[in-house]
Amino acid sequence: MNQEIKEELSAAGVNMKEALERLMNNEMLLERLLIKFKADKNFEGLEKALGEQKYEEAFHCAHTLKGVAGNLGMEKLMEADIVVVEKLRSQNYDGIETDMEAVRNAYTSVMDVIQKIG
Numbered sequence: 001m002n003q004e005i006k007e008e009l010s011a012a013g014v015n016m017k018e019a020l021e022r023l024m025n026n027e028m029l030l031e032r033l034l035i036k037f038k039a040d041k042n043f044e045g046l047e048k049a050l051g052e053q054k055y056e057e058a059f060h061c062a063h064t065l066k067g068v069a070g071n072l073g074m075e076k077l078m079e080a081d082i083v084v085v086e087k088l089r090s091q092n093y094d095g096i097e098t099d100m101e102a103v104r105n106a107y108t109s110v111m112d113v114i115q116k117i118g
Contacts, residue, residue, distance in 0.1 A: 013076020
């Protein structure tokens with residue numbers, strides 16, 4: 001992974017230092033996991049479930065996305081998603097669409113960079 005990509009990931013809210021420490025500083029492994037993240041369907045599942053008001057399903061997708069994002073150091077995405085997870089957990093859906101906009105923006109930012117990796 002080149003320095004430009006690392007800087008773009010950082011700008012997109014990825015804590016590269018933390019992510020690499022979690023993976024014993026194995027950059028190739030982080031790169032593979034980021035590429036694999038492209039296939040993760042939890043974000044799409046969350047949006048679909050919210051649109052259909054299937055809140056239990058939405059919670060499952062949001063919670064899983066939060067964990068994956070956290071493990072990959074995607075702090076901006078994880079922090080935005082925590083708000084949605086907690087609203088779904090407490091069954092307080094007021095303003096959840098606004099909160100989803102923050103998740104969407106963070107997800108798009110990180111995915112735009114990951115697309116450049118491979």
